[in-house]
Amino acid sequence: MDEQRSNRLRRLVYQASYTGMKETDLLLGHFAKAHLHGLSDRQLDDFEALLVAGDDRIHAWVMESEPLPDAYDTDVFHLIKNFK
Numbered sequence: 798m799d800e801q802r803s804n805r806l807r808r809l810v811y812q813a814s815y816t817g818m819k820e821t822d823l824l825l826g827h828f829a830k831a832h833l834h835g836l837s838d839r840q841l842d843d844f845e846a847l848l849v850a851g852d853d854r855i856h857a858w859v860m861e862s863e864p865l866p867d868a869y870d871t872d873v874f875h876l877i878k879n880f881k
Contacts, residue, residue, distance in 0.1 A: 806833050809844060816852035824859065825852075828880045836873065843873040 810833060814826030825848070836844065847855060847869055857863035859878050 802838075805841065809833055809841065809848070812848050813844075816848070816855075818852040818856060821852035821856050824877065824880065825855070828877050832876065832880070840871075840873050843871040847871075847874060847877075 810826070810829040813829035814822055816822050816825060829844075833841065833844065850869060854863070858865045858869065858874070865874065
């Protein structure tokens with residue numbers, strides 16, 4: 798793994814673990830630690846875009862209390878949603 802990808806993975810794991818909402822921190826942080834290393838660059842882009850959406854929105858989408866916008870309807874979101 799090159800240094801640039803390694804740094805990106807570390808940054809994303811950190812960002813996912815400290816979103817601001819405990820429930821989302823736990824879900825995204827554990828998911829990131831377990832799965833980010835195996836994702837493609839495009840999937841990492843999707844994960845990064847999801848983080849920008851905000852923890853309250855992510856939580857609502859995962860809990861299905863708000864509809865998931867098409868822009869975030871990615872395989873990465875579905876991996877997160879099904880992550881236990």
